[in-house]
Amino acid sequence: MSPHHYFTGLFRRFRTFVLKREVEIIGQCRLCGNCCHDILLHDGGRFIKREKQFKKLCKGNSAFTRFRIIKPDDEGLLTFSCSFQDKNNICTSYEDRLSLCKEYPSKGFYYRGGGLGTDCGFSYKAVTFRDIYMRRRRSRIPEFSEVLRQEQEQTDK
Ligand code: SF4
Ligand code: SF4
16 A cells, blocks of 8 residues: 555544544446546555555455556556456446445545545545534634624613
């Protein structure tokens, strides 16, 4: 796992633990098929970096042999294409696709530090420390109308 993904995942898990707010997955699939190439695969929660790790994954589950190594990404994680995707980005084995395909985008992927493409119809929605800070701040600041009402009451006395 790259340091970036590792620390991002760690931070996200820590924030969820502290704020007790699970990430939500919102939106819907646009059926673009873009998540079926430049795929990151993981084994036991760790993204695959080496061909040796990928071979071990395939040995444990031959269904993974459908994937082909493209190249390492900027962070040194191997990216994969899927031989079951046709030239129109359509899955030719939709009924038998892997659980990782069915569950994409999963919360597990988010908590491992993964991110979605900008063109994906889904997005992750997480409550941040800033959100909590702003909510608390807002709840302490009275509405202008409330201040006005109080001022009015004071002058009426
Ligand atoms: S099996 Fe189908 S859904 Fe899964 S990555 Fe390959 S083309 Fe995509
Ligand atoms: S990239 Fe997102 S919108 Fe496109 S097929 Fe995959 S899940 Fe659906």
